[in-house]
Amino acid sequence: MALCRVLEKKHRVKAQTHGKEPISGNIISFMTYLAPLPTFYRIFKSKSTEGFQSVPYVVALFSSMLWIYYALLKSNEFLLITVNAAGCVIETIYIAIYLTYAPKKAKLFTAMILLLLNVGVFGLILLLTMLFAAGEKRVVLLGWVCVGFAVSVFVAPLSIIRKVVVTRSVEFMPFFLSLSLTVSAVVWFLYGLLIKDKYVALPNVIGFTFGVIQMGLYTFYRNAKPKVLAKDLTDEKAMAVGDTLKVPEHVVTIARLGEQAVEIKNIELHPVESSPPPTEEAKQEDDLPLAAEEVGKVADKGINSTEQAQMIHA
Numbered sequence: 001m002a003l004c005r006v007l008e009k010k011h012r013v014k015a016q017t018h019g020k021e022p023i024s025g026n027i028i029s030f031m032t033y034l035a036p037l038p039t040f041y042r043i044f045k046s047k048s049t050e051g052f053q054s055v056p057y058v059v060a061l062f063s064s065m066l067w068i069y070y071a072l073l074k075s076n077e078f079l080l081i082t083v084n085a086a087g088c089v090i091e092t093i094y095i096a097i098y099l100t101y102a103p104k105k106a107k108l109f110t111a112m113i114l115l116l117l118n119v120g121v122f123g124l125i126l127l128l129t130m131l132f133a134a135g136e137k138r139v140v141l142l143g144w145v146c147v148g149f150a151v152s153v154f155v156a157p158l159s160i161i162r163k164v165v166v167t168r169s170v171e172f173m174p175f176f177l178s179l180s181l182t183v184s185a186v187v188w189f190l191y192g193l194l195i196k197d198k199y200v201a202l203p204n205v206i207g208f209t210f211g212v213i214q215m216g217l218y219t220f221y222r223n224a225k226p227k228v229l230a231k232d233l234t235d236e237k238a239m240a241v242g243d244t245l246k247v248p249e250h251v252v253t254i255a256r257l258g259e260q261a262v263e264i265k266n267i268e269l270h271p272v273e274s275s276p277p278p279t280e281e282a283k284q285e286d287d288l289p290l291a292a293e294e295v296g297k298v299a300d301k302g303i304n305s306t307e308q309a310q311m312i313h314a
Helices: 002-018 020-034 037-046 055-073 078-101 104-132 136-155 158-167 175-194 198-221 235-245 280-301 305-313
Strands: 251-253 266-268
Touching (some): 020 078, 037 078, 055 078, 078 104, 104 136, 136 198
């Protein structure tokens, strides 16, 4: 029995050390972590998150932390440790860039998710596995936890998939990222089969499925005409519209409601001085010059005084 265990251990070490699948899996996984670089370069250049979401990166960071913990509990899992350690560093950089340029509401939401998931939930898992499981049971328990959250990493882009379908735009779903996820899932699935670790193999079946779906959507919508919706306005644009509407009293801003608000034109309005309605005394004073003018006209025509009085009275 002991001899069988020794042989199995040597076989696993040999497979992990000399097999091509684990090394290629690490390379592809590292490339997958680097796939969002163009997105974050765009965020850095424009100083705006432009509607991109932070949830996939927070979940990916949490998953990498779990896999490092799982690999530390097992022996000879150096490849898992290295690739997920690199993932932790890269995802942390992504999240830091996002927090730098995100609007206030998105910053608060991201910070809340980070504290809840990466501090609270991870700390709870660490505590429970240390207190209520030991040895192989701890590895099994943590393995299933890793499976669950590895699946959540692949499911996290569901909101992006929905956005692609609704807007008919693939802007928020780069093809290279979807391709990297798919190839990485295939390689890590083969690696899990090679070392007979179902906790590594199972999540990548779902990862492969979602990767194929994303690539299919990209192919279908890449040439489609994007559909812009009012509810897809980012927080930055909404804040900008709010600032536009706060103008001085003498400036009028024309905007289109129900769609993406656009400032069309600013028209300066100058106040017009208006006088109060004339009183009866003022009217009588205004009538006197007219009456005098009529008298003068009558005098020129030689009209008698009685007719003059009648005309003045009239």
